Amino acid sequence: MQLNDLPEDCLLYIFDYFPELKQLHILSTVCSGWNNLIKRRLEKVQYLNLEESDEHSWHFKFREYPSHPHIYTNDIKLLERVNVSKLLPNLKFFTTNHYNGWQCMCRATINVLSTSNTLIGLKDRSPCHKSDSRNCSDGIHIDKIVQHCGNLEYLSSKSKHFIRSFFFSFGDNLKHFEALVDLSGFSLYPGATDSVSRLMAKMPNLETLTLLCEPEIKTRHWPIPKINLKQLKILTFYMRFRTFQVLSLFPELPSLYLRIDMLKKAKTFTTSDIHPSVQDLVIRIDNFLIDYQYDRDFKYPQLFKSILAKFPNCKNLMIDVAYEFINNKLMIEIIEVLPNLNLFVQNVYQALDDRKDPDYFNSVDRHFKTTGRRIAIYLFKNKGFGRIIRYSLNEDVAGPFKTDNQFIHKYFRCGKDSYPSIF
Template identity: 30%
Template structure:
């Protein structure tokens, strides 16, 4: 039996297993029948992944290509194709590059030759957020006009974010801003400036820098509306006495929170943060030599937390105190690989839980193979790390 003896349905199932964009032109040359079937296959594609990263980049930065998705790492190909013809139904584009030259012109070409998209993830790790190439200085004309239907926007380039909100923020279509999976936090200054357009936001990944704190945030802190629909929040690089932390008071319906606290000099004023009874998943990363105090002060603000992951070295007494503070806790993970793994300490925790009738799944680091079977852990990481929010459109 030859492959062309198979019915069209079977051939389409085979073609659905191909995801490299460079393969399809070759397949289309086999015969007219294959060309027609490949065109049908490409019309199914909803997500286009352009990941041009160096080989030493972490695997988490690379999208797992499945479902209605095709991909390429060929920058030259990206500058030639017309998505309206090749992939007419693409709704989301993930474009990451770690190589020179600047990839802004390639993105502009893709957007100008695509039908309206709903999701964009754009990062070039060779450049910082203030990057201003010739094209970026014309972002209002060459990139922004094609973002009017965007629901997911993830980029570290300030010019793209500012231009988008000035042009389309009033439509309040955005559901996701930033991307934790690729370390794609946006600067908190943009939240301060454009929060009035974020009332429909569901997922937000932000980080605080010194400039945002000292020059800008105080100006906007009394103008931020309550973001009632925000359920998933990732705060990176939360500084001492950071106003970004106080932003939690404007997010009453959070369910999942990841927060990284960096302490340089002054203590963090946890007393300025209201308790949140809706958070069920919490991840804390603390960079401070007096981290025990911060862990206690943080977790007590989220008394209904069911999943807690702490990236920090902590003492046995703090672990027990955390369990006392969180009566609904069912999964506890201490994610520092350098943490003491003294069997006596581990047994003391288990003995405490048994004595007080606490059913808690306890893990001493995030590399524990059994974590993959923990539903709360999977749910938390599915929100922030293991899948791009862009994939929701597949």
């Protein structure tokens, strides 16, 4: 039996698992039949990834993504000249990335942005934009890229120059923004001391915001438009130096993700501000064990209670403490701090069948039966759903992993990233 003897649907299914654009281009030259099938395969593509990588790694990375909508290439020259609207007529998101090289991606980025009719998302990781210069290594001014970005709804950038240039002209259409650069001291306009607030004011339709760290919020001398932000992520939150100032810009924020970097002396959270609108809360602590494994004076409850007391109306809570486990006594104390809590999820790093406390769930069960609380509690193994231990006292939320529970979708099905990304 020859390969061409297979039905078209079978061949199309096979082509769906070719991750590299150059490979598909070669296959399209075999015959007119294959050319038509490759065109159908490319019509499914919504995510285009330009990365400096060898072909071997494409197959490894491709396993992290759904097969149909994603495609990769390291052929920068191809993307500098191709008409994207004809090649990928339904493309929505474009990502540039690099590893150890310094090959300019700016011309390719301009071509993709200018020749695609459907593009709404850009994740900019070009090596050119890591420098302090507004001109890339090929002499292309950053404004030449930005002028094609007016229709973007999703933007992720590590470049202050790119961010400044973009928001000088655009922002109204933006719904999802990742600023993966420290905006402390960022100036949108010369002499502006409240530039972070001005930046937020440029995005009246913003729904999700990711910040590398919490910037200092200067006193505003002008009213900021109301922004109905649905989700805020702060990827590095230093407890000793920050006090949730940025939350003052979003008084009705319902969902917050915090990746906390604690310092040795910061054992409690001292701010007195309360944020009653937050209902979904994720707390991730990465260097907990390193800092405190020999500190016998450190008290778990002090830390968690001082944080959770700021969010009295939290309904869905996830706590992820790297290499540590919250014991049942502390779990009870945490739940008692939050009178409206319905769902408590904990990321577990050690083997789930090596429980130190075999009476873990029963003790929690007995306690909350006496109080009348109905709480759903879940443990899941880090980076996977293969070995979930589930415990539920609340049948209303007994199966969030099998439903459309938005809290679960945002924070446990983000596969390719250690934090939920907008892409």
